[in-house]
Amino acid sequence: xxxxxxxxxxxxxxxxxxxxxxxxxxxxxxIYIKSNRLYVIDIMSYRINIFSVDSLxxxxxxxxxxxxxxxxLTDYNIHQVLPIGNGTxxxxxxxxxxxxxxxxxxxxxxxxxxxHYYFESDGRLxxxxxxEVKDQTVIVSSFFGGVGxxxxxxxxxxxxxxxxxxxIYAANSNEFLxxxxxxxGHYLRAIFHPYK
Numbered sequence: 001x002x003x004x005x006x007x008x009x010x011x012x013x014x015x016x017x018x019x020x021x022x023x024x025x026x027x028x029x030x031i032y033i034k035s036n037r038l039y040v041i042d043i044m045s046y047r048i049n050i051f052s053v054d055s056l057x058x059x060x061x062x063x064x065x066x067x068x069x070x071x072x073l074t075d076y077n078i079h080q081v082l083p084i085g086n087g088t089x090x091x092x093x094x095x096x097x098x099x100x101x102x103x104x105x106x107x108x109x110x111x112x113x114x115x116h117y118y119f120e121s122d123g124r125l126x127x128x129x130x131x132e133v134k135d136q137t138v139i140v141s142s143f144f145g146g147v148g149x150x151x152x153x154x155x156x157x158x159x160x161x162x163x164x165x166x167x168i169y170a171a172n173s174n175e176f177l178x179x180x181x182x183x184x185g186h187y188l189r190a191i192f193h194p195y196k
Contacts, residue, residue, distance in 0.1 A: 002031065002040065004056065015056050016040065016049065023049050023058040032083050034164065039083040048081065048089065064091070066125040072115070079114060082162045084183075087121030090162050094135055097149050105147065110137040114158055116185075130185035133158045133170050
C-alpha cells in the first residue's frame with residue numbers, strides 16, 4: 001500500500017493494498033504526481049492505478065499489457081512508465097536476455113538499448129518508437145544452478161524523465177550530459193558540464 005503523510009510528516013491514511021484488483025498492487029509501485037493525479041505504476045500487474053490527490057479515491061485503472069506489441073519488441077519487457085499528463089504514458093522497454101548460458105560467466109553485456117514508446121489513454125501501444133537510449137550494463141552470473149543477468153547500482157544507467165509539457169529529458173548516470181527531446185523524440189539541445 002501507499003502511506004500518505006501531510007507536509008509536517010503526520011500520518012494521514014493509506015491507499016491500496018496487495019492484490020490484483022483495481023487499486024491494488026502486485027509489486028512495489030512507482031509513484032508519480034501530475035495535475036492533481038497520483039499515478040501508481042504496477043509493472044507486475046501491467047496496470048496503472050490513477051487516484052485523485054484531493055480525495056485519494058481511485059479514478060480508474062489502465063491496462064498496459066500490450067496486445068499490439070510490434071515485432072521489434074518481441075524480446076522486450078516494460079521497464080518504466082512515465083505519465084505525460086494528457087492521458088498518454090512514455091514507456092521504456094528493456095531487452096529480456098535469452099541464451100545467456102552460451103556466454104562465459106563474468107562476461108559483460110553492454111550493447112543493450114532501452115526503447116521508448118507511448119501508451120495511449122486506452123492502454124493501446126503506439127507502434128512508433130519515440131526514443132532509444134543505451135541501457136545498463138549487465139554481468140552474466142551463475143546462481144541457483146542456472147545462468148542469468150546481474151547488474152549493480154554503481155553501474156552507469158539511463159535516466160529518463162518527462163516535463164509537464166511533454167518534453168523528454170535523457171541522461172546517463174556516469175556523465176553530466178542531459179539531452180532534451182521533443183514529445184515525438186526529436187533532439188532539441190543538451191546541457192553538458194565536464195567533471196572528473
